[in-house]
Amino acid sequence: xxxxxxxxxxxxxxxxxxxxxxxxxxxxxxxxxxxxxxxxxxxxxxxxxxxxxxxxxxxxxxxxxxxxxxxxxxxxxxxxxxxxxxxxxxxxxxxxxxxxxxxxxxxxxxxxxxxxxxxxxxxxxxxxxxxxxxxxxxxx
Amino acid sequence: xxxxxxxxxxxxxxxxxxxxxxxxxxxxxxxxxxxxxxxxxxxxxxxxxxxxxxxxxxxxxxxxxxxxxxxxxxxxxxxxxxxxxxxxxxxxxxxxxxxxxxxxxxxxxxxxxxxxxxx
Numbered sequence: 001x002x003x004x005x006x007x008x009x010x011x012x013x014x015x016x017x018x019x020x021x022x023x024x025x026x027x028x029x030x031x032x033x034x035x036x037x038x039x040x041x042x043x044x045x046x047x048x049x050x051x052x053x054x055x056x057x058x059x060x061x062x063x064x065x066x067x068x069x070x071x072x073x074x075x076x077x078x079x080x081x082x083x084x085x086x087x088x089x090x091x092x093x094x095x096x097x098x099x100x101x102x103x104x105x106x107x108x109x110x111x112x113x114x115x116x117x118x119x120x121x122x123x124x125x126x127x128x129x130x131x132x133x134x135x136x137x138x139x140x
Numbered sequence: 141x142x143x144x145x146x147x148x149x150x151x152x153x154x155x156x157x158x159x160x161x162x163x164x165x166x167x168x169x170x171x172x173x174x175x176x177x178x179x180x181x182x183x184x185x186x187x188x189x190x191x192x193x194x195x196x197x198x199x200x201x202x203x204x205x206x207x208x209x210x211x212x213x214x215x216x217x218x219x220x221x222x223x224x225x226x227x228x229x230x231x232x233x234x235x236x237x238x239x240x241x242x243x244x245x246x247x248x249x250x251x252x253x254x255x256x257x258x259x
Contacts, residue, residue: 100191101189
Protein backbone atom coordinates (compact mmCIF):
# COMPACT_ATOMS: atom_id res chain seq x y z
CA UNK A 1 0.00 0.00 0.00
CA UNK A 2 1.39 3.42 -0.92
CA UNK A 3 -0.01 6.75 0.21
CA UNK A 4 0.96 10.09 -1.26
CA UNK A 5 0.79 13.41 0.54
CA UNK A 6 1.52 16.91 -0.66
CA UNK A 7 3.17 19.13 1.94
CA UNK A 8 2.65 22.84 1.31
CA UNK A 9 5.44 25.33 2.07
CA UNK A 10 5.22 27.19 5.41
CA UNK A 11 1.60 26.19 5.97
CA UNK A 12 1.56 25.51 9.67
CA UNK A 13 -2.11 24.70 9.86
CA UNK A 14 -1.64 21.89 7.31
CA UNK A 15 1.69 20.54 8.55
CA UNK A 16 1.04 17.52 10.70
CA UNK A 17 -2.15 16.46 8.97
CA UNK A 18 -0.43 13.71 6.99
CA UNK A 19 1.25 12.43 10.17
CA UNK A 20 -2.05 12.38 12.01
CA UNK A 21 -3.65 10.45 9.15
CA UNK A 22 -0.82 7.91 9.00
CA UNK A 23 -0.90 7.51 12.78
CA UNK A 24 -4.63 6.74 12.66
CA UNK A 25 -4.14 4.28 9.82
CA UNK A 26 -1.31 2.40 11.57
CA UNK A 27 -3.31 2.24 14.81
CA UNK A 28 -6.35 0.92 12.95
CA UNK A 29 -4.23 -1.79 11.30
CA UNK A 30 -3.19 -2.84 14.80
CA UNK A 31 0.50 -1.91 14.97
CA UNK A 32 2.06 -1.70 18.43
CA UNK A 33 1.37 1.73 19.95
CA UNK A 34 5.03 2.50 20.63
CA UNK A 35 5.91 1.80 16.99
CA UNK A 36 2.99 3.96 15.88
CA UNK A 37 4.28 6.80 18.05
CA UNK A 38 7.83 6.49 16.68
CA UNK A 39 6.51 6.63 13.12
CA UNK A 40 4.20 9.55 13.95
CA UNK A 41 6.98 11.62 15.56
CA UNK A 42 9.46 10.98 12.75
CA UNK A 43 6.86 11.74 10.11
CA UNK A 44 5.77 14.96 11.81
CA UNK A 45 9.37 16.15 12.02
CA UNK A 46 9.79 15.26 8.35
CA UNK A 47 6.66 17.11 7.39
CA UNK A 48 7.79 20.20 9.30
CA UNK A 49 11.22 20.02 7.64
CA UNK A 50 9.72 19.88 4.15
CA UNK A 51 7.32 22.73 4.98
CA UNK A 52 9.95 24.92 6.67
CA UNK A 53 13.20 24.19 4.82
CA UNK A 54 12.23 22.42 1.61
CA UNK A 55 9.78 24.94 0.23
CA UNK A 56 7.09 22.26 0.30
CA UNK A 57 7.22 18.82 -1.28
CA UNK A 58 5.88 15.31 -1.11
CA UNK A 59 5.69 12.44 1.34
CA UNK A 60 5.27 8.84 0.19
CA UNK A 61 4.29 6.26 2.77
CA UNK A 62 4.80 2.66 1.75
CA UNK A 63 3.53 -0.24 3.84
CA UNK A 64 4.37 -3.85 3.14
CA UNK A 65 4.63 -6.90 5.39
CA UNK A 66 8.39 -6.42 5.91
CA UNK A 67 8.66 -2.70 6.53
CA UNK A 68 7.18 0.77 6.77
CA UNK A 69 9.00 3.19 4.50
CA UNK A 70 8.44 6.94 4.39
CA UNK A 71 10.17 9.13 1.82
CA UNK A 72 10.16 12.93 1.93
CA UNK A 73 11.04 14.69 -1.30
CA UNK A 74 11.56 18.42 -1.75
CA UNK A 75 13.16 20.62 -4.38
CA UNK A 76 14.36 23.26 -1.95
CA UNK A 77 17.84 24.64 -1.27
CA UNK A 78 19.32 21.28 -0.21
CA UNK A 79 21.60 20.58 2.74
CA UNK A 80 25.23 21.66 2.29
CA UNK A 81 26.59 19.83 5.33
CA UNK A 82 24.52 16.80 6.36
CA UNK A 83 26.65 16.03 9.45
CA UNK A 84 26.06 19.56 10.72
CA UNK A 85 22.32 19.26 10.00
CA UNK A 86 22.27 16.06 12.06
CA UNK A 87 23.77 17.85 15.09
CA UNK A 88 21.27 18.31 17.90
CA UNK A 89 20.53 21.99 18.42
CA UNK A 90 21.80 23.12 15.01
CA UNK A 91 19.09 24.90 13.04
CA UNK A 92 18.75 27.36 10.19
CA UNK A 93 15.08 28.06 10.95
CA UNK A 94 13.84 31.65 10.99
CA UNK A 95 12.60 33.56 14.02
CA UNK A 96 9.04 33.13 12.73
CA UNK A 97 9.44 29.36 12.71
CA UNK A 98 11.02 29.38 16.16
CA UNK A 99 8.17 31.42 17.54
CA UNK A 100 5.86 28.58 16.48
CA UNK A 101 7.83 26.18 18.68
CA UNK A 102 9.93 24.64 15.90
CA UNK A 103 13.48 25.16 14.74
CA UNK A 104 14.99 23.63 17.88
CA UNK A 105 17.53 21.77 15.77
CA UNK A 106 16.05 18.45 16.83
CA UNK A 107 14.17 17.48 13.67
CA UNK A 108 16.63 15.21 11.87
CA UNK A 109 18.04 13.77 15.13
CA UNK A 110 14.50 12.99 16.29
CA UNK A 111 13.79 11.29 12.96
CA UNK A 112 16.95 9.20 13.19
CA UNK A 113 16.25 8.22 16.79
CA UNK A 114 12.73 7.08 16.03
CA UNK A 115 13.40 5.12 12.83
CA UNK A 116 15.35 1.91 12.26
CA UNK A 117 17.15 3.52 9.34
CA UNK A 118 17.48 7.03 7.94
CA UNK A 119 19.03 7.98 4.65
CA UNK A 120 19.53 11.51 3.37
CA UNK A 121 20.48 12.44 -0.15
CA UNK A 122 20.76 16.11 -0.90
CA UNK A 123 22.23 18.42 -3.48
CA UNK A 124 22.56 22.16 -2.94
CA UNK A 125 19.97 24.12 -4.96
CA UNK A 126 18.35 20.88 -6.15
CA UNK A 127 16.60 19.47 -3.13
CA UNK A 128 16.60 16.81 -0.48
CA UNK A 129 15.22 13.30 -0.16
CA UNK A 130 14.97 11.74 3.29
CA UNK A 131 14.02 8.08 3.59
CA UNK A 132 12.94 6.47 6.85
CA UNK A 133 12.50 2.75 7.35
CA UNK A 134 11.01 0.65 10.13
CA UNK A 135 11.62 -3.09 9.80
CA UNK A 136 8.57 -4.90 11.00
CA UNK A 137 10.29 -8.19 11.82
CA UNK A 138 12.60 -6.42 14.26
CA UNK A 139 9.84 -4.94 16.41
CA UNK A 140 8.07 -7.14 18.89
CA UNK B 141 -1.12 11.78 40.04
CA UNK B 142 -4.61 12.54 38.81
CA UNK B 143 -5.27 15.50 36.53
CA UNK B 144 -7.71 16.76 39.16
CA UNK B 145 -4.82 17.01 41.67
CA UNK B 146 -2.63 18.77 39.10
CA UNK B 147 -5.37 21.35 38.63
CA UNK B 148 -5.56 21.89 42.41
CA UNK B 149 -1.78 22.12 42.90
CA UNK B 150 -1.46 24.63 40.06
CA UNK B 151 -4.65 26.47 40.97
CA UNK B 152 -5.52 25.89 37.31
CA UNK B 153 -8.77 26.23 35.40
CA UNK B 154 -10.08 23.65 32.92
CA UNK B 155 -10.78 24.85 29.39
CA UNK B 156 -11.49 21.42 27.91
CA UNK B 157 -11.76 17.83 29.06
CA UNK B 158 -12.78 18.39 32.68
CA UNK B 159 -14.78 15.17 32.38
CA UNK B 160 -11.45 13.30 32.12
CA UNK B 161 -10.08 14.81 35.37
CA UNK B 162 -9.58 11.38 36.95
CA UNK B 163 -6.98 10.45 34.33
CA UNK B 164 -3.63 9.42 35.88
CA UNK B 165 -0.34 10.88 34.67
CA UNK B 166 3.09 9.55 35.58
CA UNK B 167 5.49 12.09 34.10
CA UNK B 168 5.74 15.73 33.15
CA UNK B 169 7.44 17.64 30.36
CA UNK B 170 7.93 21.43 30.43
CA UNK B 171 8.88 22.87 27.03
CA UNK B 172 8.15 25.63 24.56
CA UNK B 173 9.89 23.89 21.70
CA UNK B 174 7.80 21.15 20.17
CA UNK B 175 10.82 19.27 18.85
CA UNK B 176 12.03 19.03 22.43
CA UNK B 177 8.66 17.55 23.33
CA UNK B 178 9.04 15.07 20.49
CA UNK B 179 12.39 13.99 21.87
CA UNK B 180 10.49 13.00 25.01
CA UNK B 181 9.16 9.48 25.02
CA UNK B 182 7.18 8.52 28.06
CA UNK B 183 3.67 7.31 28.68
CA UNK B 184 0.96 9.23 30.53
CA UNK B 185 2.55 12.63 30.30
CA UNK B 186 1.35 16.12 31.20
CA UNK B 187 2.86 18.83 28.98
CA UNK B 188 3.45 22.27 30.49
CA UNK B 189 4.07 24.97 27.91
CA UNK B 190 4.08 28.71 27.39
CA UNK B 191 3.46 28.27 23.67
CA UNK B 192 -0.09 28.60 22.47
CA UNK B 193 -0.85 27.53 18.91
CA UNK B 194 -2.45 24.58 17.10
CA UNK B 195 0.95 22.87 16.71
CA UNK B 196 1.07 22.33 20.47
CA UNK B 197 -2.12 20.30 20.31
CA UNK B 198 -1.04 18.53 17.13
CA UNK B 199 2.21 17.51 18.82
CA UNK B 200 0.34 16.38 21.93
CA UNK B 201 -2.06 14.32 19.84
CA UNK B 202 0.75 12.62 17.89
CA UNK B 203 2.51 11.73 21.15
CA UNK B 204 -0.66 10.57 22.94
CA UNK B 205 -0.24 13.41 25.46
CA UNK B 206 -3.71 13.87 26.92
CA UNK B 207 -3.06 16.84 29.24
CA UNK B 208 -1.69 20.27 28.32
CA UNK B 209 -1.16 23.03 30.90
CA UNK B 210 -0.63 26.58 29.64
CA UNK B 211 1.58 28.52 32.07
CA UNK B 212 1.82 32.22 32.98
CA UNK B 213 -1.93 32.71 32.89
CA UNK B 214 -2.31 32.13 29.17
CA UNK B 215 -5.85 31.10 28.34
CA UNK B 216 -6.48 28.92 25.28
CA UNK B 217 -8.35 30.53 22.41
CA UNK B 218 -11.58 29.07 21.09
CA UNK B 219 -9.94 27.38 18.10
CA UNK B 220 -7.59 25.53 20.45
CA UNK B 221 -10.47 24.50 22.69
CA UNK B 222 -12.28 23.11 19.65
CA UNK B 223 -9.22 21.07 18.59
CA UNK B 224 -8.84 19.78 22.16
CA UNK B 225 -12.44 18.63 22.21
CA UNK B 226 -11.95 16.78 18.91
CA UNK B 227 -8.80 15.04 20.10
CA UNK B 228 -9.99 14.42 23.67
CA UNK B 229 -7.18 16.53 25.15
CA UNK B 230 -7.52 18.15 28.59
CA UNK B 231 -6.58 21.87 28.60
CA UNK B 232 -5.63 23.69 31.78
CA UNK B 233 -4.39 27.20 32.40
CA UNK B 234 -2.35 28.20 35.44
CA UNK B 235 -1.18 31.63 36.58
CA UNK B 236 2.18 30.16 37.65
CA UNK B 237 5.30 30.58 35.52
CA UNK B 238 6.86 27.51 33.90
CA UNK B 239 9.47 27.25 36.66
CA UNK B 240 7.01 27.54 39.52
CA UNK B 241 4.42 25.27 37.91
CA UNK B 242 7.01 22.53 37.31
CA UNK B 243 8.40 23.06 40.81
CA UNK B 244 5.00 22.70 42.45
CA UNK B 245 4.26 19.46 40.61
CA UNK B 246 7.71 18.09 41.42
CA UNK B 247 7.31 18.97 45.08
CA UNK B 248 3.92 17.27 45.11
CA UNK B 249 5.51 14.02 43.93
CA UNK B 250 5.34 14.07 40.11
CA UNK B 251 9.04 13.41 39.55
CA UNK B 252 9.39 11.53 36.28
CA UNK B 253 10.75 13.53 33.42
CA UNK B 254 12.67 12.88 30.22
CA UNK B 255 15.67 10.68 30.84
CA UNK B 256 17.07 10.43 27.35
CA UNK B 257 20.82 10.66 27.21
CA UNK B 258 22.11 13.73 25.40
CA UNK B 259 24.72 12.62 22.88
